[in-house]
Amino acid sequence: xxxxxxxxxxxxxxxxxxxxxxxxxxxxxxxxxxxxxxxxxxxxxxxxxxxxxxxxxxxxxxxxxxxxxxxxxxxxxxxxxxxxxxxxxxxxxxxxxxxxxxxxxxxxxxxxxxxxxxxxxxxxxxxxxxxxxxxxxxxxxxxxxxxxxxxxxxxxxxxxxxxxxxxxxxxxxxxxxxxxxxxxxxxxxxxxxxxxxxxxxxxxxxxxxxxxxxxxxxxxxxxxxxxxxxxxxxxxxxxxxxxxxxxxxxxxxxxxxxxxxxxxxxxxxxxxxxxxxxxxxxxxxxxxx
Numbered sequence: 001x002x003x004x005x006x007x008x009x010x011x012x013x014x015x016x017x018x019x020x021x022x023x024x025x026x027x028x029x030x031x032x033x034x035x036x037x038x039x040x041x042x043x044x045x046x047x048x049x050x051x052x053x054x055x056x057x058x059x060x061x062x063x064x065x066x067x068x069x070x071x072x073x074x075x076x077x078x079x080x081x082x083x084x085x086x087x088x089x090x091x092x093x094x095x096x097x098x099x100x101x102x103x104x105x106x107x108x109x110x111x112x113x114x115x116x117x118x119x120x121x122x123x124x125x126x127x128x129x130x131x132x133x134x135x136x137x138x139x140x141x142x143x144x145x146x147x148x149x150x151x152x153x154x155x156x157x158x159x160x161x162x163x164x165x166x167x168x169x170x171x172x173x174x175x176x177x178x179x180x181x182x183x184x185x186x187x188x189x190x191x192x193x194x195x196x197x198x199x200x201x202x203x204x205x206x207x208x209x210x211x212x213x214x215x216x217x218x219x220x221x222x223x224x225x226x227x228x229x230x231x232x233x234x235x236x237x238x239x240x241x242x243x244x245x246x247x248x249x250x251x252x253x254x255x256x257x258x259x260x261x262x263x264x265x266x267x268x269x270x271x272x273x274x275x276x277x278x279x280x281x282x283x284x285x286x287x288x289x
Contacts (some may be wrong), residue, residue, distance in 0.1 A: 009059075045099055058084070078094060083158050111283070121159035139268070144274045206224065
């Protein structure tokens with residue numbers, strides 16, 4: 001995919017700087033790169049390419065670039081593929097030139113960010129392809145790496161998926177334990193309506209068709225059809241009749257997501273996108289000094 005045809009995606013600058021600064025502090029500690037600093041002269045310059053060892057969808061180039069530029073603000077980072085674009089095995093993702101110390105010190109940090117986020121984007125793209133031709137959209141869950149949620153959710157967007165709520169603060173999801181602790185759905189929703197703002201969406205999790213019928217008696221925005229088999233999902237979608245957004249989760253895999261999508265649900269949430277994605281393997285190949 002060329003830069004012209006790939007979707008234009010980027011992360012907020014402050015998130016990039018914050019994440020890379022924390023990663024750099026973790027790697028360098030209070031001493032620095034004792035290997036590189038002992039071997040490489042301060043004024044040495046070099047050039048390298050980031051090469052994909054496997055085919056995939058790219059995400060995280062802003063972070064990879066910052067990994068080098070935080071160490072050498074004059075480093076030149078050239079993207080061959082953009083975030084959301086595809087790369088073949090052996091293909092070049094980006095090229096970087098600058099102080100040799102910066103390239104060697106930032107190498108692992110850049111590849112870690114790029115590999116993790118590209119792995120998520122690649123897996124997301126596979127799920128999106130599997131539901132093509134249906135109304136279903138693929139979304140992730142809150143099963144993310146602590147501290148990296150915004151980055152991982154960005155990677156889902158790079159893979160063609162959509163984002164679910166970002167945290168406990170931006171949308172209401174009334175789950176079975178909430179209902180049990182509140183002594184009933186009616187009591188839980190009454191308290192919510194008295195507390196949350198008018199722009200906050202309310203979703204209710206249900207496990208059975210009876211629970212769904214109860215939930216639909218209230219002014220809610222969405223229902224989470226949890227761990228239902230395909231036949232029950234079909235009945236649930238028919239019962240809803242488009243009155244609220246339908247989401248399903250639980251037991252979703254690449255092998256069955258296509259059949260799940262054919263039930264007519266609006267959203268399919270997949271925890272595996274962020275908790276089980278395999279990192280896209282890449283390497284920094286030296287091209288010149």
